[in-house]
Amino acid sequence: MENKAEKKGSSKIKIIAIGILILAVVAGGAFFGYNNFIKDKKNTAKNAVQQVNTQQVNTQQVVNNGQTAGTVANSLDQVVSSQTFQLDEVTVNLADEGGNRYLKVAVYLGFNDKKLTAELTAKKPIVTDAVIEILRTKKAADISAKNMNNIKLEIIQKINPMLEKGQLNNVYFTDIIIQ
Known part of the structure; x- marks a missing residue:
């Protein structure tokens, strides 16, 4: 038992x-x-935003080395900003030989954080100067449809370190005149 x-x-x-x-x-x-x-x-959405920011930083290194940014620059086509800020119309001499050519553009900065509007208003002269500084280095041949995203990325990368209340995610050109 x-x-x-x-x-x-x-x-x-x-x-x-x-x-x-x-x-x-x-x-x-x-x-x-x-x-x-x-x-x-x-974390996919969060990673996507971080990936775009990382690609923008990597693109700056690529652009600074004189190479094409390629697919990273094309990612700007997919970014749609919920807010925009209009800069004054910008006219600059292009870097072509002889200095006879100029560029006139209307620029809008794209972002998603509403708090950034006040900061951009306060820093408008500094931001406009940064855009002018970048555009002055371009030749007429650089201002083409395939290179515009690279120029946009350069502008974003130049301005974002200046901002404290948010970051730009796109740049929009509404008028482009090359003379």
Whole structure:
């Protein structure tokens, strides 16, 4: 009789041990799945914004080396700003030989944070100067449809370090005249 009771107690312990083992395996699998699959999907939007900002920084290095920014510059086509800030119309001499050519543009800065409007208003002369500084280095051949995104990225990268209440995410040109 004692032998049967021992076997019942022993089998209960085995069942409990197997149950704990199964529970540990399921918990480990759930942890692994969360870290590798679900967690990544939750951060997709945040990572996309960080990726654009990282690409902009990397593009600055590429542009400074005289190479084309390519696909990073094309990412600006996909960014639509919820707010814009109009700069005064800008007229600059281009860097062509002889200095006979000039560029006239109307520039809007794109961003998403409403707080940035007041800061841009206060820093309008500084921001306009930064845009002029960039555009003065361009030749007439640089002002083409395929190079405009690179110019936009240069402007964003020049102005963003000056801003404290937000960041630009796009630049819009509404008028471009080359004479």
